[in-house]
């Protein structure tokens with residue numbers, strides 16, 4: 266019988282099923298961050314230990330200050346960071362804390378450290394946990410009650426999602442990236458388009474993507490409603506992981522690779538849903554509204570709300586109102602006040618290199634922040650001289666964290682300001698109260714910085 | 727957490743699609759501990775400057791009817807805490823984001839997915855209506871009209887019994903221990919290398 270990768274991963278982790286059709290699954294890796302404080306409080310209420318501290322890793326990222334790390338001024342931020350270190354200390358959990366040279370965003374450092382591997386079930390109290398599926402892992406975000414459950418039992422109850430395959434074939438046109446593949450399918454299917462499904466990305470375009478690109482794509486799966494995004498592991502995956510600190514070594518590595526090669530969906534496996542995309546149809550894409558589905562190629566114009574159906578008409582009208590845009594306006598005419606290059610979506614070394622290639626020898630017309638996905642990415646970028654390119658262009662080169670993606674650490678976009686951002690959410694107020702966010706790829710952010718308005722990055726390539 | 731089978735309350739409409747959890751509770755309020763209460767942060771930025779916000783006009787409503795894809799975005803359970811702490815027991819929508827729905831059920835809040843939710847929104851307008859929810863029957867009766875919602879069996883059981891998953895799971899401790907032993911043997915690479 267032909268089996269999907271989803272079913273192979275699921276069956277390998279299923280401890281039992283109950284009468285209601287839910288599966289109790291084993292959790293191989295559990296990643297916690299500052300936001301996990303509710304879960305630790307639940308554990309404390311019941312006086313329970315953490316079941317498997319050796320499989321649990323703590324990361325300071327959501328509240329991590331990106332400047333002045335020696336002394337944290339903001340009392341709220343200090344409280345959150347302190348709570349995380351006290352909770353991880355108390356339970357013997359390894360923490361990548363604020364001053365650890367390996368600190369960074371949880372979805373960047375998991376793979377970077379080899380904590381993320383193919384064939385694992387990975388949970389984190391964060392919706393972008395789907396990122397880790399790029400390695401052929403069953404990785405999904407959970408809420409605080411479930412985080413407490415995983416801490417206490419190292420297991421999780423789940424109902425098997427339906428399977429969906431998005432096949433992308435052909436060479437990506439110049440200037441088109443994994444970010445654009447994601448925005449393209451979400452604009453087509455909607456933010457709830459893949460709800461209830463686990464998405465497997467397949468096809469020649471996906472096989473040709475680097476691990477960085479695959480992570481970007483899987484990261485954004487949740488913006489289309491899918492809790493799970495995954496790519497079958499292959500030589501690109503193994504080359505990325507070989508030698509990472511927490512990855513298996515020697516004989517264990519060989520045994521692992523052999524097991525991982527068997528994870529791919531069998532030829533002829535049936536999916537509940539199939540979507541096919543021709544890579545040649547994808548253009549550099551930007552959002553014009555307040556959900557990731559409100560996106561169009563940069564060559565387009567702001568749409569007329571009446572061109573949509575049903576509830577989308579009103580949603581588009583409200584979005585244009587919030588974004589202060591009018592139908593018919595050319596997207597490339599929209600002026601921005603600032604840029605942000607960062608987040609678990611697009612702040613890996615490849616992203617920084619691509620943006621720097623455009624900024625090299627140029628000045629940014631608007632201010633902006635560049636926050637690498639991890640302190641190791643930051644160090645690598647500095648070895649390559651990328652930091653100088655960014656600062657020579659007039660952008661701020663800061664430390665790693667979630668930063669302006671969510672603004673919890675105080676890095677926010679002022680009300681009314683418009684930001685070209687490499688992040689994953691353009692929700693109202695996401696980057697700060699009243700902030701107007703346009704999401705796009707790192708090269709598009711760099712191009713917007715240079716011209717001061719949304720710009721087709723292909724003009725610089 | 728106490729279980730429940732029926733609820734009678736007042737329904738109010740929030741006619742917006744894709745209400746993400748950043749709108750339900752903005753990130754800046756999430757460092758509070760649960761005991762401090764989250765009700766005051768519910769829809770903070772949407773309400774601010776909108777004297778006409780539905781829940782301000784009808785603060786005693788306990789059934790919130792909204793547009794499709796409610797609860798998309800961040801997995802923050804604080805969104806559910808804010809709703810529950812503000813007295814909301816049921817959210818009705820055409821569809822819900824998966825993580826939000828799971829979080830809701832874990833806190834006694836019913837995510838009632840009703841294909842016809844758009845019609846309920848239209849009927850409610852700016853006003854209110856009395857609503858009755860029956861978990862056993864899987865029905866919402868609003869202004870005398872009855873709608874069915876689809877609720878996975880496990881979620882119904884949890885809401886009705888107020889079940890706590892941790893206790894349920896600990897009853898399976900032997901099966902978990904046996905699984906762990908087998909996995910350590912057949913996939914020893916799944917344990918992190920001790921390096922660094």
Ligand code: SF4
Nearest residue numbers: 393608609667670671
């Ligand atoms: S970078 Fe943004 S999306 Fe990613 S984990 Fe941090 S807050 Fe969430």
